[in-house]
Amino acid sequence: MEKKESFTVSEPDAGGGRLRHSGAGIASFILSLASSAMLLAFFFSMGIKAVRIAAPYIDPETGMPTISEEELGEKLLAAVDATVFLFPLALLATMIAIVTGIVALAYKNRKKGLGAAGLIISGMQILFFAFALMLAFSAA
Numbered sequence: 001m002e003k004k005e006s007f008t009v010s011e012p013d014a015g016g017g018r019l020r021h022s023g024a025g026i027a028s029f030i031l032s033l034a035s036s037a038m039l040l041a042f043f044f045s046m047g048i049k050a051v052r053i054a055a056p057y058i059d060p061e062t063g064m065p066t067i068s069e070e071e072l073g074e075k076l077l078a079a080v081d082a083t084v085f086l087f088p089l090a091l092l093a094t095m096i097a098i099v100t101g102i103v104a105l106a107y108k109n110r111k112k113g114l115g116a117a118g119l120i121i122s123g124m125q126i127l128f129f130a131f132a133l134m135l136a137f138s139a140a
Contacts, residue, residue: 019109019110019111020110020111021110021111021113021114022103022104022107022110022112022115024100024101024103024104024115025100025105025107025110025111025112025113025114025115025116025118026114027097027100027104027118028097028098028100028101028103028114028115028117028118028122029097029114029115029117030118031093031094031096031097031100031118032093032094032097032101032118032119032121032122032125033121034093035090035091035093035097035122035125036090036121036125038086038087038090039086039087039090039128041086042083042084042087045083045086049076049083050076050079053075053076053079054072054075054076057072057075090125094122094125094126097118097119097121097122098123098126100118101115101116101118101119101122102119103115104116104118104119105119
């Protein structure tokens with residue numbers, strides 16, 4: 001006696017065949033945007049601080065500093081405050097966004113657009129972090 005088995009294919013959702021967004025995709029996209037905002041805040045605030053500190057020591061006619069580079073560097077380094085924590089925090093948010101973006105792309109029966117967008121934005125940010133590190137080490 002043979003037993004007949006029947007297999008049914010499950011529908012993606014009961015909502016008329018429409019796919020839903022994955023929570024991981026939304027999280028990836030939001031984290032990548034938040035990381036971008038943190039990076040912008042970091043560079044704008046550090047740039048404004050650097051201009052405010054260095055401006056009195058720059059000769060307006062020649063554009064060269066009136067004090068030694070070492071002294072100017074010490075004054076700029078002394079101005080670093082809690083804003084510096086935005087850079088590693090943005091890196092952490094980017095790493096989490098990459099992981100959640102990969103998870104979102106692995107989900108079946110879910111939309112993958114936001115996960116892919118979060119993954120692309122985060123990938124570009126990783127390239128930016130690598131470029132910033134190379135630039136920092138080449139200047140040292």
